[in-house]
Amino acid sequence: MGKQANLYSFSGVDTLAPALRAYVISCQDAGLARHGVFKVGVSGGSLPKTLAQALLTPSSGEDDQVKWGKWEIFFADERVVPLDHADSNYALLKAELLDKLPADVEQPLVHPINPDFLDDAQELADQYEQVLVRSFASRDSVKLPIFDLLLLGCGPDGHTCSLFPSHDLLREESAWVAPIEDSPKPPLRRITLTLPVVNHSVRVAFVATGAGKQGIMKEIFEEGNGLPCALVNEVTGERCSWFVDNAAVEGVSYPKRPFCL
Numbered sequence: 001m002g003k004q005a006n007l008y009s010f011s012g013v014d015t016l017a018p019a020l021r022a023y024v025i026s027c028q029d030a031g032l033a034r035h036g037v038f039k040v041g042v043s044g045g046s047l048p049k050t051l052a053q054a055l056l057t058p059s060s061g062e063d064d065q066v067k068w069g070k071w072e073i074f075f076a077d078e079r080v081v082p083l084d085h086a087d088s089n090y091a092l093l094k095a096e097l098l099d100k101l102p103a104d105v106e107q108p109l110v111h112p113i114n115p116d117f118l119d120d121a122q123e124l125a126d127q128y129e130q131v132l133v134r135s136f137a138s139r140d141s142v143k144l145p146i147f148d149l150l151l152l153g154c155g156p157d158g159h160t161c162s163l164f165p166s167h168d169l170l171r172e173e174s175a176w177v178a179p180i181e182d183s184p185k186p187p188l189r190r191i192t193l194t195l196p197v198v199n200h201s202v203r204v205a206f207v208a209t210g211a212g213k214q215g216i217m218k219e220i221f222e223e224g225n226g227l228p229c230a231l232v233n234e235v236t237g238e239r240c241s242w243f244v245d246n247a248a249v250e251g252v253s254y255p256k257r258p259f260c261l
């Protein structure tokens, strides 16, 4: 394993957001330099709101451009509900971010789940996997898709995407996208990227804020305990960056780095 995951701590979301913006833009520019598009996966929870705060501010110069027209957006996990349902991660991202993009810029290509398959979570996951197969097929090796960036949250139990602690899904080795029908966090039925896909991403960024995350951050960074977020940290090492606020990591013994690219 390489170096450890980067832990960047900020006074609050207002100071975290500009750093997250700089980080996302650097991943975007690296993706564009590598293959002309930026393939990014996002989760639900509080992330879309923070992302909007980071990305919707006006550009401050040439190096600070969000090139929306070059973005391909996927869902790191999604609830098995219609796209306009209150629980839908797509609906959340749409309301928080996509609907607020300036109308005069080229729009990103967004890949929601196919609502024709809501009756069967396995089929929904398989169909979403096919979306990834088609999108990533131009690569030489499609053993696993390689996202340029995954932007993830961390639940108070240490879950990420819909990969929950001690769940059998953590042992999935071959599927890229898997169904889960007994999610400990409602709603029960979801689909999620699997751990090998998360770990294969070029970069992984977690955003976790608020004192409510303190206990789990301590456990993830000090003990690991096989928690899904800790498993990602262990495999991705320095390819992984955490954007947190001071409240979330108070008392956590782990070196915090000053943010720089």
Ligand SMILES: O=C(O)[C@H](O)[C@@H](O)[C@H](O)[C@H](O)COP(=O)(O)O
Binding pocket: 043, 044, 045, 046, 047, 077, 078, 079, 089, 152, 153, 154, 155, 156, 159, 160, 161, 162, 185
């Ligand atoms: O669909 C979901 O439930 C989310 O994708 C989930 O993985 C989320 O990211 C975490 O639960 C963190 O949520 P918060 O950021 O709201 O704490």
